[in-house]
Amino acid sequence: MRRLLLIAAVLVAVAILAQRFIVEPPSGPAPVSLPDTAEVGLRPVTLLFPNGAGDRLTSEVRELPEETELHARVAVLVAALEEGPRQGGVRPLPAGTALLHAYHDETGLLTLDLSLPFRQGFRGGARAEELALGSLVRTIAANVPEVRRIRLACGGRPLATLAGHFPLDQPLDPEDWF
Amino acid sequence: MSRRSRAAGAAALVLAAALAAAAAPGGAGAPGAGSARVPAGLGVAWAPVTRVEGVPMLGANDLTRLLGASRTWRSDVRRMVLRSGGRHLTLTADNPFVIVDDRTLRLAHPVRSSQGELHVPVELVERLPREAGWPLLAYDAAARRVRVAPREGFVGTPRVAVSGARTTLEIPCERAEGAGVVGRSRARFRLRLPGALAGELPDSLPEDGLVRDVFATRSAGGVLLELALDPATTGFRLVADAARRRVLVSFTAIPEPGFEAFAAEGAAEPRPLRTIVVDPGHGGSDAGVQAEGVLEKSLALGLAELVADELQRRSGARVTLTRRDDRDLAQETRAELANRARADLVLSLHVGGYPGSRARGALAWCAPATRTPVAGAAGRAGGGREALAPLVALLPWREAALERAVESRALAEHVTAALERAGFGPAGVRERLPLALVGVHSPGILLECGSLTHAEDRARLLSQAGQRDLARAIAEGVLAWRQGG
Numbered sequence: 001m002r003r004l005l006l007i008a009a010v011l012v013a014v015a016i017l018a019q020r021f022i023v024e025p026p027s028g029p030a031p032v033s034l035p036d037t038a039e040v041g042l043r044p045v046t047l048l049f050p051n052g053a054g055d056r057l058t059s060e061v062r063e064l065p066e067e068t069e070l071h072a073r074v075a076v077l078v079a080a081l082e083e084g085p086r087q088g089g090v091r092p093l094p095a096g097t098a099l100l101h102a103y104h105d106e107t108g109l110l111t112l113d114l115s116l117p118f119r120q121g122f123r124g125g126a127r128a129e130e131l132a133l134g135s136l137v138r139t140i141a142a143n144v145p146e147v148r149r150i151r152l153a154c155g156g157r158p159l160a161t162l163a164g165h166f167p168l169d170q171p172l173d174p175e176d177w178f
Numbered sequence: 179m180s181r182r183s184r185a186a187g188a189a190a191l192v193l194a195a196a197l198a199a200a201a202a203p204g205g206a207g208a209p210g211a212g213s214a215r216v217p218a219g220l221g222v223a224w225a226p227v228t229r230v231e232g233v234p235m236l237g238a239n240d241l242t243r244l245l246g247a248s249r250t251w252r253s254d255v256r257r258m259v260l261r262s263g264g265r266h267l268t269l270t271a272d273n274p275f276v277i278v279d280d281r282t283l284r285l286a287h288p289v290r291s292s293q294g295e296l297h298v299p300v301e302l303v304e305r306l307p308r309e310a311g312w313p314l315l316a317y318d319a320a321a322r323r324v325r326v327a328p329r330e331g332f333v334g335t336p337r338v339a340v341s342g343a344r345t346t347l348e349i350p351c352e353r354a355e356g357a358g359v360v361g362r363s364r365a366r367f368r369l370r371l372p373g374a375l376a377g378e379l380p381d382s383l384p385e386d387g388l389v390r391d392v393f394a395t396r397s398a399g400g401v402l403l404e405l406a407l408d409p410a411t412t413g414f415r416l417v418a419d420a421a422r423r424r425v426l427v428s429f430t431a432i433p434e435p436g437f438e439a440f441a442a443e444g445a446a447e448p449r450p451l452r453t454i455v456v457d458p459g460h461g462g463s464d465a466g467v468q469a470e471g472v473l474e475k476s477l478a479l480g481l482a483e484l485v486a487d488e489l490q491r492r493s494g495a496r497v498t499l500t501r502r503d504d505r506d507l508a509q510e511t512r513a514e515l516a517n518r519a520r521a522d523l524v525l526s527l528h529v530g531g532y533p534g535s536r537a538r539g540a541l542a543w544c545a546p547a548t549r550t551p552v553a554g555a556a557g558r559a560g561g562g563r564e565a566l567a568p569l570v571a572l573l574p575w576r577e578a579a580l581e582r583a584v585e586s587r588a589l590a591e592h593v594t595a596a597l598e599r600a601g602f603g604p605a606g607v608r609e610r611l612p613l614a615l616v617g618v619h620s621p622g623i624l625l626e627c628g629s630l631t632h633a634e635d636r637a638r639l640l641s642q643a644g645q646r647d648l649a650r651a652i653a654e655g656v657l658a659w660r661q662g663g
Binding site: 050052053054055090091092123124125126127128130161163164165166167170176 | 358459460464466467468474528529530531532533534536537541543576606608610611612613614616624626629630
């Protein structure tokens with residue numbers, strides 16, 4: 001019995017030594033994580049939100065996904081305005097407002113076709129309407145420099161007014177808004 | 179309107195606690211004690227400061243009044259205790275130690291008894307702990323007064339300085355960030371300053387300056403300074419210096435970068451006012467703003483009726499409403515009605531609502547006076563050109579309101595000033611063509627009279643008395659506009 005135990009101990013010791021010297025860890029450099037080629041870049045954008053007192057726009061810089069195509073560039077801006085400010089101010093666009101289409105012509109005129117909640121969900125007075133329009137056109141002009149004027153449409157149709165206080169039958173010049 | 183001030187120089191306002199940064203006016207002496215140049219009704223509660231043994235002192239009776247306290251006097255220990263709410267303040271004759279609630283202050287000079295009354299060194303008013311809830315007092319050394327600071331802060335003595343073509347008013351203001359220009363005409367340049375006027379208006383103004391006169395009126399939450407400017411003034415600039423608690427408003431007679439140009443202004447002569455069109459906003463399926471069960475369309479209609487009554491009674495003009503019931507009304511119909519009536523004036527009345535509860539007050543929108551219509555009735559330019567005007571002048575629909583932009587701007591200024599005076603401010607003017615005036619060939623404004631989402635505004639807008647006051651103020655503004663300017 002003692003002999004069997006001695007033989008077993010010797011075999012275990014041999015096995016341990018064999019694993020150490022025979023099964024070597026793989027040599028060479030440690031694995032390197034490759035960059036994620038699908039990763040989305042971010043870029044800082046300036047968003048202009050109506051302030052709480054309703055007398056001006058306040059700016060907020062936010063990192064948003066970097067997009068190259070015009071529709072996507074404008075869409076992320078509209079979505080950020082619809083989400084509302086993170087640093088004070090009020091949300092200018094009604095919940096559910098989104099960009100349906102964006103057309104940009106050679107004269108710098110951008111036609112924005114927004115979803116129906118833009119008009120149907122708006123509940124403010126003239127002050128709120130003016131600041132909402134200012135917030136939208138100034139934010140787009142600040143981040144899409146090739147835009148000179150903006151015409152608004154809603155649900156695929158021309159928009160005569162947002163809430164009955166200001167005409168939208170002509171393109172808006174961002175420089176006229178606050 | 180408060181008293182207008184005339185004499186030269188201005189006083190140094192040294193509000194020890196609140197306005198330490200206020201600069202003293204240059205080259206002018208301080209007014210004598212007892213000067214009553216704070217306009218009646220605008221000033222704050224105050225008490226005179228006298229010198230006892232060379233030390234500026236405040237009578238204990240006056241101190242009691244300013245603190246809104248009651249007092250008890252123990253003659254055996256010559257001690258007076260002032261109580262207000264749960265707070266108390268103990269003064270002992272000939273003793274520099276003053277007990278304020280649970281703390282003891284040692285003053286540089288003792289409390290003195292003079293002419294049968296205790297007198298307290300004014301040093302005490304600066305050392306009363308703010309956080310304990312005592313009213314904030316401030317010592318105005320120039321006027322030799324102690325004043326009660328209002329919750330919204332002080333507005334001090336404006337100082338006027340002239341440098342070349344530029345005239346600058348430097349106004350101490352504790353809440354400078356809240357200052358704003360609410361009227362931009364040369365005849366009545368209006369500046370709203372948050373706080374109570376604790377300083378003095380300048381008694382006179384520099385001969386070579388651009389500011390010809392200064393008035394002050396009470397406004398909602400502040401003071402409205404109204405300046406009459408030289409017609410040569412071309413631009414202005416407002417700097418709200420919150421760090422130094424002051425407001426700088428500069429005027430220039432030459433174009434300068436950073437200055438905002440004055441809009442074109444009409445002649446200062448009376449305007450005809452035979453027909454007025456009052457347009458209640460929205461209606462029918464368009465309810466406008468809705469807040470806590472209140473519909474803007476209904477409120478606007480009720481207000482329009484009150485304004486129409488007020489205007490008819492006070493102006494003698496014929497007043498027409500675009501709608502007298504709850505129905506849809508296209509903008510073209512409203513404009514056509516005003517044009518057919520040959521309105522001398524169009525008021526489109528609205529009530530506001532805002533996503534935040536802080537927005538309040540009145541705003542008037544008018545056609546931009548800085549733009550020239552691309553087409554217009556050339557014959558109206560005056561003089562011999564009338565003979566050359568065609569019999570029928572075609573005017574683009576959208577340009578009609580722009581033709582009357584200057585008068586509209588003046589109307590907006592007058593009405594918002596009247597609203598400020600009546601406490602419906604802050605009131606401002608924006609130059610942006612409102613939909614209600616598209617196609618309207620008359621002077622006109624869209625007036626948002628307050629905000630249904632602001633608690634105070636809503637309470638006033640919904641009360642009968644508030645609506646009457648509002649209608650009266652709007653009519654006041656219209657009548658002032660009729661006088662010209």
